[in-house]
Amino acid sequence: MNLSPESLARMIDHTVLKPETKRGKIKQLCDEALAYGFGAVCINPVHVEYAAGLLEGTDVKVCCVVGFPLGATLPEVKATEARHAVRLGADEIDMVMNIGAMRDGDRGLVKRDMEGVVAAADGRPVKVILETGLLVDDEKREACEIAMEAGARYVKTSTGFGPMGATPYDVRLMREVVGDRMGVKAAGGIRTFADALRLIDAGADRLGTSSGVAIVEGYKWAKYSDSWMKPVRPCWLCPSRHASLAKQPKEVYLWYKQRCITCPHRDENIFND
Amino acid sequence: MIPPDDMTLLRISLTRQTVHREELSADTFTRYLGGRGLGVKVLYEQLHAGVDPLSPENILVFAVGPLTATTVPTAGRTVVVTKSPLTGTAFDSHVGGHFGAHLRKAGYCAVVVEGRASRPVYVWIDDEGVEIRDAKRFWGMDTASTTDALREETDSKAEVACIGPAGENLAKIASIITDKHRAAGRGGVGAVMGSKNLKAIAVHGTATPPVDNEDHVREVVERARRLIKKSPVTNKSLPVYGTPVLVDLINEHGMLPTHNFQEGTFNDVDGVSGEKLLERLHVRRYHCYGCPIGCGRISRAYGEEVGGPEYETIWAFGPACGINDLEFIAAASHKCNLLGLDTISVGSTIACAMELVGMQKLDAPLRFGSTDGLLELLEDIAHRRGLGDRLADGARALATAHGAPNVAMHVKGLEIPAYDPRGAQGHALAYATSNRGGCHLRAYMIAPEIMGVPVLVDRDRTDGKAELVILFQDLSAAMDSLIVCRFTSFAWSVDDYAELTSAVTGLELDGRGLLRVGERIWNMERLFNIREGFTRQDDALPQRFSVPLPEGNSRDRVVHLDEMLPEYYRLRGWDEDGRPTDEKTRSLGIEA
Missing domain, CATH: 1.10.599.10 (Aldehyde Ferredoxin Oxidoreductase Protein, subunit A, domain 3)
Known part of the structure; x- marks a missing residue:
């Protein structure tokens, strides 16, 4: 893949979403975003005003999460949270959709939830987090369609707090649904430049990661060998390998594992390595 | 300033008891930089084929590099280059601590030791000059006592690189020790030092090495430090657990060589893990010169503060020998440092001996899982006594002598470390x-x-x-x-090393x-x-x-x-x- 380090950096939302985050960490995040030319910093609402002050007049956007990480609060609360985030300086909103409603098939509620945030964002890009690890493929596809109808600008794979991170499989599926009408943001478990390049290759145009520095710095190794990007075992990248009964609803977990039975790489799936 | 003004090579003939200084040429510096490169170049050009590594014809090079003792993080290391008595190859053995920084601050990039002294000597180097001194009263001392005694005789702030009884007795798995517990461990470099009747080099330097562009150096060093802080390995794992953090990781991958590489998983791994070391024996961290990582450990074993143990040492005296007693391992590590023995080669050779005993190829009171007599055996190896004499030449020699060469886990004679x-x-x-x-x-x-x-x-x-x-x-x-x-x-990539080198030296690299x-x-x-x-x-x-x-x-x-x-x-x-x-x-x- 012919991608300059600068272009890679512009695709990264430099992220800190841990509850214990102190102000010093936000300062560091913003400094790094400026130094490396990241597209945005992705933070919790309590840090938006501070980060916006630090990044004022720069190209680095402030991206704020809403309804995070569960997505299970009221549409009105998400809209209010988004409105306040925008007032405090957020340039972009990453909202977690109502995952339970999606699984209930309550399309109207899911859409209304998104529309409220889109309206509150007042023209600023909204990214809808599907939390793909809690959904089966049909639900992912439908969620993408609803997000498109609701006026969101991106669909995003995961919170990073859920059962799975971003996989090329899910990114590819989401890109197939939204085409070039929306962006696709991969997030969760992206730690190395190889992870990043595989997701971009699958169709992601934004990456949410707390390892932005490691990814861009690590990318400097790429020019010294093509071997870093040798194909890896299919199971490594497959969401079914990462399925967990402890973290997922039973039927979702079993759906993922059922895919293994019919997988063309079934014979390679002997040990978990 | 190519090469840096203070990078002088010191040539010491122990046979003639003479000292010569040579300026490093710009060509040599540009093509080999210093350290290992310089040492290997000197070795390649000076030795002819077939030199007995323990003869006066072999040379022993202590070298540092252009980044040594600058503000570049971790740049206090020393390399010892020689022809190895264990492998017969060109050999570079590295050690942390503070010795290298002092050598550079005294104005030298390398000390090339030639010949053999007629009696035990040590070399004293400071800002003022170089002396070859009598070391008769230190001969036979362990490395900690030698270090203390030499500091008393030279300068309380002197850094000492010395051998213990193992090097004196030409054990081919003898190391050179600095800071009492940092080892140029591998390849029998301590035996080469012993063969020259050189007990130690003590050094105290105070000058600040020159750099080409101070502002640029400040900038790139600050960035290099930031990257160390960003890496979970250099900012979390190594500072918290030291190198023993690897015990669990390598065992989980089934690659922790157990019972002399007969298995790759150690059942009692919990007992010898980095976490267990932290819970049971940890006293404090140890930092080599200019190091923000601080992976070194000071532990307490049998009531005594000891350096280490490192991951490789835990493995060598632990899983390799089927031993799960972490306190014993720390004590064995300490004893090796005192005697001047390479913990990897010693542990691996003992594991080899244990397997030979199991095969009934060797009659000795050794068995996998048992610590009985092992601390005494270390003394015997260093002094070449009894069974110890047979182990003092490493696993290859031992296994070959007992008719089972395949039991020695080595490449080119050097015992393989802790990854299957x-x-x-x-x-x-x-x-x-x-x-x-x-x-x-x-x-x-x-x-x-x-x-x-x-x-x-x-x-x-x-x-x-x-x-x-x-x-x-x-x-x-x-x-x-x-x-x-x-x-x-x-934490750093290829480009980072090049940028640091350019900033410090002025080389366009x-x-x-x-x-x-x-x-x-x-x-x-x-x-x-x-x-x-x-x-x-x-x-x-x-x-x-x-x-x-x-x-x-x-x-x-x-x-x-x-x-x-x-x-x-x-x-x-x-x-x-x-x-x-x-x-x-x-x-x-x-x-x-």
Whole structure:
């Protein structure tokens, strides 16, 4: 893949979403975003005003999460949270959709939830987090369609707090649904430049990661060998390998594992390595 | 300032009791930098084929590099280069601590020790000059006592590199110790020192090494420090647990060599883990000169504060011998440091002896899992007494003497360290092609194959591994010539090392240029070894690695060296027998 380090950096939302985050960490995040030319910093609402002050007049956007990480609060609360985030300086909103409603098939509620945030964002890009690890493929596809109808600008794979991170499989599926009408943001478990390049290759145009520095710095190794990007075992990248009964609803977990039975790489799936 | 003004080479003839200073030429500096590169160049040009490593004709080079004692993090290391009595190869053995920084501050980039003194001596170096002094009263002392006594006789702030009884008695697995517990451990460099009747070098320097561009250095060093802080390995794992953090990780991958590499999983791993060391024996961290990582440990064993133990030592006296007693391991590590013994080679040789006993090839009171008599055995190895004398020449000599050479787990005579190569094909290739024998640090393929740094590559694949091994070998040779700690490579890339070098020295050097220096050093070592009679057949691994591991997460695997070695030779620009072609040596500017 012919991608300059600068272009890679512009695709990264430099992220800190841990509850214990102190102000010093936000300062560091913003400094790094400026130094490396990241597209945005992705933070919790309590840090938006501070980060916006630090990044004022720069190209680095402030991206704020809403309804995070569960997505299970009221549409009105998400809209209010988004409105306040925008007032405090957020340039972009990453909202977690109502995952339970999606699984209930309550399309109207899911859409209304998104529309409220889109309206509150007042023209600023909204990214809808599907939390793909809690959904089966049909639900992912439908969620993408609803997000498109609701006026969101991106669909995003995961919170990073859920059962799975971003996989090329899910990114590819989401890109197939939204085409070039929306962006696709991969997030969760992206730690190395190889992870990043595989997701971009699958169709992601934004990456949410707390390892932005490691990814861009690590990318400097790429020019010294093509071997870093040798194909890896299919199971490594497959969401079914990462399925967990402890973290997922039973039927979702079993759906993922059922895919293994019919997988063309079934014979390679002997040990978990 | 190419080379830096203070990089003077000190040549000491112990036979003639003379000292000469030589200026480093710009050409040598540009092409070899210092440290390992400089040492190997001196060795290659000065020795002829077939020199007995323990004869006066061998030389012993203590070298530092252009980054040493500057503000560049971790740049306080020293390399010892010689022809190894254990392997017969060109050999570079590295040590942390503070010795190297003082040597550079005294104004020297290398000390080349030649000949043999007629009686025990030590060398005292400070800002004012160099003296060869009588060391008769220190002969026989352990390394800690020697260090204390020499500080009393020279300067309380002096740094001391010395041998213990093992080096004096020419044990081929003898080390050189600095700071009482940092070891230039491998290859029997301590025996070479002992063969020269050189008990120690003590040094105290105070000058500040010059740098080319102070502002640029400040900028790149600040960035380098930031990257160390950003890496979870250098900012979390190593500071918190030290190198023993690897015990669990390598065991989980089924690659923790157990019972002399007969298995890859140790059932009692919890008892010897980094976490257990922290809970039971930890006293405080230890930092080498200029190091923000602080991976060193000071522990308490049997009521005494001891240096270490490191991961490799825990493995060597632990799982390799089937032992689960962490406090014993720490005590054994301490005893090796006092005696001046390499913990990896000693532990591996004892494990080899335990297997020989099990095979009824050796009659000795040794068995896997038992610590009985082992601390006393270490004394016997260092003093070459009884069974100890048979173990003092390493595993290859021991196993060969008892009719079971395949039980010695070595490459080119150097005992293989704590990673079973059946679980990582690239690491296997790195072992086999290592110029100094069974070594994990010539190309630390565990980083990409197990730790995922900079990216995780499939440890079972063979294609593409030759290219990565070469990259790591060349980079490591360059790093060893600057000299900075290997652990920085968890945080820095090739370009970072080049930028640091440029800022400090003024050399116009990019990443590819730095790798070219490393490649030159690697090829020169290879040519030295070929001159000594090494061939393609020596780029081999013990037969055991062709037998699948029975259980654990590397089960059913064998090493596929035959799939990687031809590709490695080809990419190196060597012929099918592993000899650098004329074209290659010409392009590197080496006279074959």
